[in-house]
Amino acid sequence: MIETITSPLRAIWESLLERLFFLPPFPETIDSLALFSLLLVVGLLLGEWLHAHARWPKVTGYVLAGIVFGPSALGWISIEALAQARPIADAALGLLMMEVGRRLDLSWLRRNPELLRSTLADITLSFALIFIFALWLVGLTPAWAAATAAVTMASAPAVVLLTIEEARAQGQVTERIILHTAISSAASFVAFAIVLGIVHAELSEDWLNALVHPLWVVVGALLVGGMGTWLALRIAKTLPKGSLAQVFVLIACALLAVGIARMLAVPVFLTLFLMGVLLASRDQQQTLRYTALPEGHWLLAIVLFVIVGASLPWQEFTWLAGVQALGLLLVRAAAKAGAMAWSGGNLPLPKRLLVGMGIQPLSATAVFMAYEIASLYPEVGRSALTLPLFAAAMMELVGPALCRLALHRSGECESGERNRGGIA
């Protein structure tokens, strides 16, 4: 479609080139900045329109924009453009993952052991039920069933964080959604690292790679995240607490960690999540504890979700794959709701079930994880991981709405109060 617009332009341009020697050759690819702004505008327009007219979460609009303009539909965002925009997506996902890591408060589990029980139940039930579903009902091999479970067991940190920020939610349901999301993400990253080894072992019988690759991923992410943390704390200590300069240092160190992780082929989401966890746990003097990311990180998040939307393989959709993905999501929902119903301490059952609803999103991290694993053995990986990718694709559209509904039902959103004239 883009070709039909560009070919007459190209013809005119090339005819002018002979006369006007200062002209550069006809641009074959779009400039990165121009691409960034186009993705931003496209996402913003659809996200805001759907939010204003249908009260849909903005995140869903951004993803839809990606799907509509991506390779699966109109094709305005090409596969090359997606690759070109990947650094922006990595930066956005990295910053959001760092924020989730910073919010992981493991000491809460120590003070409330029932909460520990519910997080363990969520992790084990989600992994086990998805694994069994993929192995027995879908018929995947044990390695790919484990990969599917590792990729889809956790909630989506980026979606959860943005939905909570958008609703300005605060309260026990909100805090527990964040905690369960962060811990299940950590667990899924561990599972992801182990699965890398299993996939190597199954597909190449190369034991060196099977052992070293998971280590490379985990140790690499830990070292890069640790370096980012050390640097951020070291520099921020010399600056006034809560100052703009500290915000810039935090972002700069995070982006440095993103860049190094990309150079070393270490997953960005894992590296930045670990950096966030280390920032929260190593900051004994509260140097960066109260330094929040600026509102501007929304800009990056919009681009991230447009890219995620465009990356979803809707062109490969079949009804069988759709039914299987739906089955996976139902099994996953049952696992999470069951875990919350079984345990959760002092929160009443209806609110625990709302926590279960709030942790349903499945999004960018899962998609990126799936592509990381698939890229190891592209000839089989892509088709083997169709199931989690379609599950993520479907949940991209429903997950933010479920999370927002849970927050609204819990009465912890600020917007609901405004609509009702201020009374909670």
Add this chain to the structure above:
Amino acid sequence: MTTKALGDFKDSAAFSLGVELELQLVSKRDFDLTRGATDLLGSLDYDERFGEIKLEITESMIEISTQPQATVDGIAADLGGLRDTLRLHCERNNIGVCGGGTHPFHHWPERRICPGDRFNDLYQRYGYLAKQFTVFGQHVHVGCTSADEAIWLTQALGVHVPAFIALSASSPFVDGVDSFYQSARLNAVSAFPLSGQCPPLGSWQEFTEHFAFLQACGIAQGIKDLYWDVRPKPEFGTVEIRVCDTPLTIEQATSLAALAQSLARWLLRTRPPLHTAKQAHVARYNKFQACRYGLDAMISDPVNLCQMPLKQTLTDLLEAVSDDARELDCAHWLTPLKLMVAESTGDAAWLRAREKQHGNLNDVVREASERLMGKNN
């Protein structure tokens, strides 16, 4: 609007005590106020052996109130028990608890009114003032043996309002800035139309007539609508001192209760002349002085037509009530107050010193929260 009858004054044991403390619920992440009161109370597993834990107007506040106690030591034990109960349940919900009259940097529009008809009515009646009323005070109840005694004591204690304000002042920061006040909390209370002093009434009969007049004019429906600095509480059989900021420690809250008890005994024993009509002219000014300058306030004396340093009158007062404190077995609780006056210290000064040390208010609240829990007194 429905009016509520005043009811009879329920006589109680002389100088029995009860203390209410409004406390801040703060996030453990950034120490800003957080919404959590309803969930906290909903999950409370507690048999009320030390008193009650209740909702207050917004979701970021919680009120604890002791059982009626004959002695100050009993109050100290109840407050300690309530504090420990609250700590246990707040930790399960990952919430911090903090003392102080104001939260130093919270953004009041983010506050949420608690569910309940009374809170809803207050919000509908007072609008944004209800959210700005997210300030935290200590109320001390002193038992009276008769209704007339309670009205006399209400008037007599009114003269000593500046002393209670200065000794409890713990709200120097509002909206993230130093207000220059020692107690900025009372400025939020002053906005309400029925705040201020009890009018110069001489007996229970006059009080009931005045209250019936307010009801007939449609100004007040029940006794709870009177936000007076000191007011009788007929259903408890007490006089309630309502001007104190919530201190940063329960020990300071206990010392204030000890002062209230000894002072009430001294006043009722010596029955000094009250000059209520003259005091009414200077009451607002004296209150402002105590809020603004704390122990350095200059207090107007409408009888001798002069100004006296509050520090001097407080030193004399603490000396005067010493015998009564000994009789009531609470003299040891007055010692910290004497020290505080002598050294010109207090919670407001402590908060300012911490702000100077850290350069930010998040760390100030973090340390104040630890202080309430007895970690770094």
